Amino acid sequence: MMEMIQKTIHFQLYFTIAIMFGIILLNDKIVNWFFGSNFSEIKNILPLLAPVIVTQSFQMSVATQYLIPKNEMKEYNISVLIGAAITVMTTVLTIPFIGVYGAVIGINLGYFVVSILRLKMLLRDTNFRIEYTNVLRWIFSGTVMLSIGIIVTKNMTSSLLTTSIQVLLGGFIYLSLTSLLDASPLMDMLRKSK
Template sequence: MLATLFDISWFYYGIEDFKIISLINFIIKIISFLCILFFIKNTDDLWLYFLIQSISILISNISLWLFLKKYIRWIRPSIKKSLKHFKPALKYFIGKISISLYTNLNKTLLGILVSSIAVGLYSSSLQLITIFVTLIGTMDTVLMPHMTKLFSNNNYKKMIQTMEKTIDLQFFMSVPLMFGILAINRQMIPWFFGSDFMLLNKTVPIFSPLVIIMPLGISIVRQYLIPRNRIREFNISVIISAIISVLLNILLLPVLGIYGSIISTLIAECVVTLIRLVDLKKHTDFQFNVRNIIFYFLCSLIMYFIVLFFTKHMPSEIFTTILQGILGIFVYFILTAIFKVNVVIKLKNKEW
């Protein structure tokens, strides 16, 4: 909570200065990762793990204040002028509360109606997926201030063209990631999570479509709804999804256990993305590159079977996972190049 008080990353996002944020976060995360490796020895060190995590966030946020001097002039703030931002900020707050409701209440209900073990399995499955979702979503964070600038300059056509390209790039990455998770899951879970988490071999594949669904919904928010100040539409999508998620959890958890919570999460995320997509299509001339997306799925499916064929008898260890990842990237890159849908090559040749 103290770290959040000092968080001014939004300022650097607004002025499109991502170098400072990226550099500080990279350094702090490396240091915290090394601290975890050196100081966390057993379950008794859980408090120390929490301490390292929270202090690293606090230091990261405070560090950003050191670079403010060259950007702003310090003045005494007026309470009256500050309060005028309260109402617009409250609109964002409603959406954030709704997101917290349907993402965190799942775990609470799962713990109450099933068990704390189920909460651990559910959280670990979702956390693995979230890593890849965050990786893909980084592009949207960078683009949000740029899209806002385009909107303020009434350059709607350029705005939509940028969205079409970035979402196509997103599919280029998210589709093979989904199939990649399916390919490496069986051999990665034992060495990465341990023998107590073997059920993840069943839960992670069910969660894997979220790698495609969630980034798409996030992109629409960050590149379209927020830059165009359509906060009402954003709030409607998350409130409806929150209601659906809670109701489905109450209905499915007693019958299906952890799988009921997984199904509820999948449906809620599909609904929130669908609502945003309908709004986007209704008010703009946005178009998906359907041909490219079909080939992304085709190439990813072929990649999946090739990785599975060559590595299915290999042991569960980090070397196997690394080899599977390298093989998958190589096969996918070659196949998309053959079908002439490789975005990386197009960027290099300035064709995209």
């Protein structure tokens, strides 16, 4: 069971880290043609919310694969309440000063704390281990993907074509780099299937 949890959580991290950087890359060009120019303020908000994709997916994965099947409902509920309390307190304290960015901080902080709490529960009760080396390689690959994607598409107009180029280019760079760095779960699956 734990071997499967280990694989699925890291597989999920591999993709959510890529999606996080992908959203930051697409953000500037996708908003105008997809939402319209009236929603240009979203350009400042989406990149700040992107980390939620990683933390929200991670904490839910721990809950659905470990806490709930093991009937650890007390721990599950405590983490939910603490996360909610932190989100509410942070937003109430910051929104009057920085507006919507206070809500962004609150949401990020709430999900981050829930992720840490659930990770601590998993580490405390099992032999689960985070593959920090691979996580750092995925973040590095995402950063390179983002940087190259921005440089290549910087002068392109906001359009479906530009977004498509960013998706294809970003996906190619991320998959290639993680494979070269020997940090691709997809390549591991292919090797084992042969």
